[in-house]
Amino acid sequence: TVINVWYSGCGPCRREMPILSTWKDKYPDVQFVSANFENVDKVKQITEKEGFNWTHIANDTYFTKRVGNEGYPLTIVVDKNGIVRYCKHGANNNASSEILQLIEKLVGCC
Structure with a gap:
């Protein structure tokens, strides 16, 4: 499961959303x-x-509280056993690459 915490006024959040759709x-x-x-x-x-x-x-208050002062977006990757494997703030090419590699490893492909 990939959880992405965002809001409408966050430029990096909005820019990464099409990438998430592709994934x-x-x-x-x-x-x-x-x-x-x-x-x-x-x-x-x-x-x-x-x-x-x-x-x-x-209208989420649970995940958005976890963002704290670190800023948006917050991306969390949870494996099929419920273990959090990734949790980082921000969006950039390096973060996207890390997340994508982890997804591929967890699903056992590519």
Whole structure:
């Protein structure tokens, strides 16, 4: 499971969302979930307009509290046994590469 915590005013969050959609298409057995503290209408407006193809949780307070002062986005990867294998703030090419390599290792492909 890949959990991505974001909000609408976060540029890096919005830039990485199409990448997550690509990964969701490539790894259909991996669950992708996003969490956002904003209201349902705001989240739905963005996700539907952009065609983001994973599960979105609006009005979230659980995951968004975990962001703290580190900033958005926060990405968490949990293996099939429920063990957190990755948890980092920020979005950049290096982080994307780390996450993708971990997904490939966990699903046993590529």
